[in-house]
Amino acid sequence: APIAGVAAARLAMLALRRRALREYWYDAALLAAAAASYELANVSLRAIRKFGGYYQAPLPKQLIAPTSQVRGNLHMTLQSIQLLFGASYQGRHPQLNLSAELHWVGLGLAAAGLAVAVVTFFPSRTFPSRTDRVSQILAAATICTLVAGVFGTLIQSLSYAHEVAILLPLGAVLAGRMLPPLLPARWWDTSSEQRSSRPATVVFSLLGIWLAAGLAALCFAASWAPLGPPQQQLATWLAGHHCTAGLAGYWQANSTTVVTGGQVLVAPVTPESLDVRHWESSSAWYDPAQSRADFVIAASDPSVPPGGLSILTVRKRFGQPAREYTVGPYVVMVYDYNLLTRLGGRAFPGVPGTG
Template identity: 30%
Template sequence: MTEDESRRRRARWAWVGGLAALALVLFFVYLRLSRTYAATSDGADQALQGWDMLHGNWLLRGWTIADVTYYTTEVPEYAIIELFRGLRADDVHIAGAATYTLLVLAAGLLARGRSTGREGLIRFAVAAGIMIAPQFGNATHLLLSQPDHLGTSLPVLLVFLMLDRAPRRWYIPVAAGVALTWVVIGDRVALLTAVGPLAVVCAARVLFAMLRYRKSLASQWYELSLVAASVVSFAAAELAVRLIGALHGYKITPVASARIAMLQFLPHHVQATVGGIRNMYGADFIHISQNSLFGPQLGGLPLSVGVALAALHFVGLALAVWGFFRAFRYFFDPADLVSPVLATGIVINVAAYVPSVVSARIWDAREIVAVLPFGAVLAGRMVPSQLARLPRRAKQALAFVGVGVLACYLAGLGFGAAQS
């Protein structure tokens, strides 16, 4: 083995060891933070389904559940936890902490892409840093306390990670189609965040290559395969749900979430959407300053400090917004499929959410919670390439500011985890 190969192997093991250590620390911190909220009926519902599944009721016969079932996402996660711990209220907190820990790491790895060395570390740190400290309060409840659409974002990011790292082989679209089918069975929001965006971006690239460069359809087989995989995944998921019903499995109670709100309510929905995005990014200083959750002090933390920490989270939100807009510059770049898919996923998800009857309150932002990991990944993928063009002193100054902001995030995270 040459010295270069030995160095690369040590670097890989350092990454693996560092990720394992980070995952362990984050899990226990997020578990402590999740326990600041009591387990509710939503989490209990999924925990009982997992317990039933663990004891042989794989199709959940006898259950009548809502249109978002989490049958293939969080329910199996609960079953695995209960295999080792039994059925307890704390299973809800363990599942929430485990999901968010894995989501932070997946976002960092997807942001890193194929980059190595210092650039790869910066990309990872930007994406993970934006997500690392949920705002104490409603953001904790939204991200850590119960099964929700955030858990669906984890397998979606893993599919995108495969598309980003894997070679262009015939089996990659097949694997992506199978994985997307699995996710859509449990949560149809994946149609807006993964299936639809992937089909739109790939189809647009095929048309662009044919019209702009006069390329043949055969030369675009990979993108066409991903379009086909997206379409087939939706059809296969629908077929699977109907098959479960035919086999006397769980029954679904449809809800009216797909209805469009009246036009006069649209400004309020836009305001609630913006507030919800601020909240999930930890930048909801308005909600804190109104004392609507915690009174004049934020669980013992002076209100002014709580507002300052929330204002600092605007740094992460600003980076995510900047990365979102910049990602569209790579819409037809064959070297980067994931960035435009993530940006398109944000557009489709938010565009479907704002005019619907669901987007009436800040609490309803769970329907667009994929905006958080998607935006964090885009910030991580876009920032380092721009830093490389700056003078050395500017880089050093930005590094100093970034470390300071991250330290403040971690201080806020530590405070939240220390609460009762």
Template identity: 30%
Template sequence: MSPTLGGVTGPAQRATLPTIPRQRVQPDGVRTPAATTSRKTRLVTVGAVVAGLAVLLLGYLRMARATPTNSDAAANALQAWDMLHGDVLLRGWTLSDVSFYSTELLQYALIEVFFGLDQRVVHVASATTYLLLIVFASLAAKGDATGRAAWARVAVVVATLLVPQPHGGWAVVLYAPDHTGTAVPLLLAWLLVDRRSATPLRRWWPVGVLVVLALAQVADPLAMFIGAVPLALVSAARLIRGRTWRGTDAHLLAAAAGSVVLAHALLALVWWAGGFSVHSPVARFSPAAELGDHVVTAVNATAHNYGAYLPTLDGPLALAAGLVNLALLLLVVAALGATVVRFFRTSPDGASPDGSSPGGGDRIAQVLTAATLVNLSAFIASTQAGDIGSARQIVAVLPFGAVLAARVWGDRLLTAAPAVRRIGAVAGVILVVAFATQSAGAKPQPPEAHEVAEYLVAHDLRYGLGSYWGSNVITLASNGRAQVAPVIGPDIRSYRWESDADWYDATKHDARFLVIDLKHARYGTVDAAVAQFGVPVERHDFGRWALLVYDHNLLAGLPAQCGGLAAATHTHCPPLSPKIPGAGLLD
């Protein structure tokens, strides 16, 4: 029978009908041409995304290698190495005020499976972390958008994160584990919140949010302030405005509060089981007279994190990319304001006046706004706002702001005026060229004190002591063939910071050399070493470093510095009690 249209049949009419491709699989299992084309399109898209991520990884790896590995990063690599070889709880280790135990240390251990104990692990991990940040930020920005709207949101995120501030910015987002990686699990938590109905265990998604937030806080106390606290504030505000204490926001409020309790319990459990200890955060409230300067520092540091701190940019291309990044930063600021306004315009029943934001508005945008404002406020009010180098303390405002701007403005790019779209295209080209130029021009740098490491290995000097910045990094740079335990001054003492108590046991180790950092006297001086250990049998200078070689074990009778306390030996240091994540910031 011939096809019909409005009851009329015939060859003439059939010729005027448009051809509609068939999208189903034929009975014989053969796909139609349209279905095959769609499948090829998806494969091409996936391939293009994978290729793009590979290019980004290689580019960021080159930028990461341009910053020399130091003892902080090396300590993390050594901790991961111990975990990989059975010491899962890091018994005897005293870490810094940030453990990274449930985040970067696991990442380091996985990378060390392939690279071994090698300083390349630090660079691979930092590049991978930043790439994960882009991926999770893109997914969080996408939300429930599809098609071109989804790609527009992703484009905003990638553009915002693509080109870090050269050199100084690399040292923040592509260096040793720091607060940059903390944003990864937090973005994962926001993904669970945003897609709770699509998760396999729909009824258990609040537990997933609680666990992810708790693990983030175990790794970094800052996660409480930029994760649990903002989620609790937003959830409570939405519940109050909705005049109910039930539903999704009630579950999220419980998850946020429960995550703090669980994080504390996990740290206490590790400590009671004989695992690692951590120091209290060093931040304190700043005097009121310094708040004005801190506001200026916060502005400069935020611009620095966004790659928009123009005073340090050199060359036309870098300056052009900085101006584009500055425009993106202003877009984030506008998104912050728009989110706050929209929240207060939402009626108590959860719908905006025009009905465009049912359910209380964009919950994720509200959480990101709260997290950004809390992070900046705590930074300004604390002693952490020292100079532009303290930008790492508020680095989370970069991925959070990128996601926020994408969710608020990304969809509008599709309806923007042609002139605006052309400007956006030019800006995108500038960022891509700047990324390619920066990554190509980044010159790999050897780790700090690498000359000392090479000398020690070549002369079969296997165990010794070293000023903190010339200790763990030498161990890592020598691939573990020369081990250097960190010490601090002014007189030479064992250092309970990023170190293992076993390293200072004179019955297990024979330390025959001392590496002195001539740049930082607070970690010990040559004169103090001579007064304490006698005249060395050899001395070798390597620029910033002085290597003193002795004919006796320097660990015998070595005094200890146990945080703010001194002790006769390292074994006499009192144990550190488990710390509540973030508690030190409230002292």
């Protein structure tokens, strides 16, 4: 979309200036390629789905947030940007607060790069050399992402910061492309008579100190003992008790499976109805002819993040378990039959024979 939008804008500018037709071809080709890429992506996804690979989940029905949520979305988007750039104090050890303050400099440089790109977006006599096509596309992509975060429905909490993660590389590239040309040309002159320029020495010295301090903070944080995976206790217990396949909520299922190195396969189910969760899962995990699941991981208190399945919901769906074990904040509910036979939603889109 940013490429198509920039190409269309550049074509409009050429038309307004009544430029020669030979100057239109590049942006016209970009516009055509952007349009073709959309349909090519749809064809590719249909082919992948037909051959049993994966299918793309549909977008939420409500993409535009109501007016009452825009202010909250703005606050959450700004917090997400702070987190992405390392400038957030949330959850940070007090000894690393200085590291966050150092990253505010990087965030400021990225914001300055975007501001310059917006001001110089359209060609002019004042800024003829900083309106290149790549910078325009980067600026358009950044603005589109920001608008989607503020007026959309995807940024519900900091857990969704990855939805706007592209802002980090976009900001870095914009800062690198847009800010250096603002410096006087003589600062880049390496001849001996220009090397003693005091402003240049001060600016580059400050940047060097900033980079060195950031590297020192990184090394200091890296020297700390690593935190263990949150599901380590649960994963160790399951592997030690030969519980090899079961069901759980999304967060407990994926992380537990990874922590055990695949020794235990925990398939995710929906928290409300305990049906198959089609998100990031495989149809083979839920096929009773191929797999057997005989335990469910429930949370002692589902209201405590990252939550989990309710014990009451599990009993309502699968009945009274044969055995129950409390492992940290979780309850492992073991059954004497294959739980997959009672799962709903086992039919995966694009996968023949499931159901």
